[in-house]
Amino acid sequence: EFAIELPMSEDTELVAAHTVEQIARRMEFQPEDINKIKHALIEACINASEHSLSTERKIYNRFRVEGDKLVITVSSRGLSLPASVAENGAASADKNGGAAEGAKGRRGWGLKLIRTLMDDVEFERVEDGTRLRMTKYLRK
Amino acid sequence: EFAIELPMSEDTELVAAHTVEQIARRMEFQPEDINKIKHALIEACINASEHSLSTERKIYNRFRVEGDKLVITVSSRGLSLPASVAENGAASADKNGGAAEGAKGRRGWGLKLIRTLMDDVEFERVEDGTRLRMTKYLRK
Amino acid sequence: MSEPLTEPSGGQAVGEVAVVYAGDYVNKMSGQRIERECLIRIERGCRALVINFRDTELVNSIGVSILLGVIDAAERRGARVAFSNVSVHTLKLFELLGLTRLVVLADSEEAALATLEDFSATPPGH
């Protein structure tokens, strides 16, 4: 198992993407699947930065190699909020960190993309924050 | 500050090397210095695997961006031994994990290389194990 | 991340086609740079834009939403947008999120320019 801890700030998700790229290469994932895993992790890190209301502004990623699959968890500490409050949180986060002018209302693709790119995706609200668990199977 | 946790096993140091590569790129280190940082980190991880007598077999790396320098610490938990005992530890580690046949007695380059590749290097024996701290300054 | 470069640099005559290069990672910051470059070209009267993704490894979802904004803005001014040199992974992403229906896709910048120049040669309203 590998773990990485990132500060939430511009472009740090790329550091995580390069870490997982190397782990996926060691596991001999196909290049196409390596791209998908990297992209899903980037979206998960962006979501954590934008929505988690974390005060320490850190993202924790774990990469567990389990036989023929790679299990990735992306967590951040912060208030675990009921969905309705979380929506407000998301809206206010968007004001500072959201989409560009002229593209309002076009967000909401993060989770959709992650679900398309990975095989299993579970979004959990855990006690000390939120956690996304996503799995990719090795295709031979 | 970024952090990464690696299992001690074949080639995992490459994962750390790719992580630090991306961090050093963000800091706009020269490609030549990025190579040096990657190489020093690889040697430090190999040393931790070979010499630290860690039972959990994990390496902890931290990468702290401090203005114009990158400070890297490589630690592992395990008995902190007096130098003389550590020498025995190193000798027995070499029997399983050391150099190839025909190249005996040619080891002992790890720390020398790290000192050449980085600007400041401190090797510390801390309470719950050993820690190597190495620093590279950004050259403009 | 590298700056997107525009070619030819400097002023653009009305009816010309401009090329904007996307960087290696299209996120919020570099997406906004592309957006600025494109809006300037459109203001100056460009009738068509090529965004060249030859250096692009990844476009994140924020980058995509910004690209959609560019396509919108171009449409409102009667300018057309082409994407060239899109990698397989990014092409699938653009398909999934509905961008491919809104732009001209071309394998190379030359092919994109050839298609757009026909368009740009037609005077507005015809």
Add this chain to the structure above:
Amino acid sequence: MSEPLTEPSGGQAVGEVAVVYAGDYVNKMSGQRIERECLIRIERGCRALVINFRDTELVNSIGVSILLGVIDAAERRGARVAFSNVSVHTLKLFELLGLTRLVVLADSEEAALATLEDFSATPPGH
């Protein structure tokens, strides 16, 4: 990590020069593969070996110690070793650790072969 490849594959006549390709990361495991390849060639009577580092991004200190073992073994059998296509970073490493004094260095495999073929043409003991 990629397997080092040997060219030409198959048997080698006495006096021939063999080329062994180092992988992208020369560590203990891939270093030992290079060592095996080289020792087999030397056993079969190769008088000279080229180790081509064209794909090599990094050689760690264990890799270096294994390469020194190969140079030793070759020397004992009267075979010569050349390194080709060594990157700037790796070249500095080899200089620092004293390997460059022990091998022929060449920019390309062709240049290495040209130098070694002269050597390999000379019968042993002359």
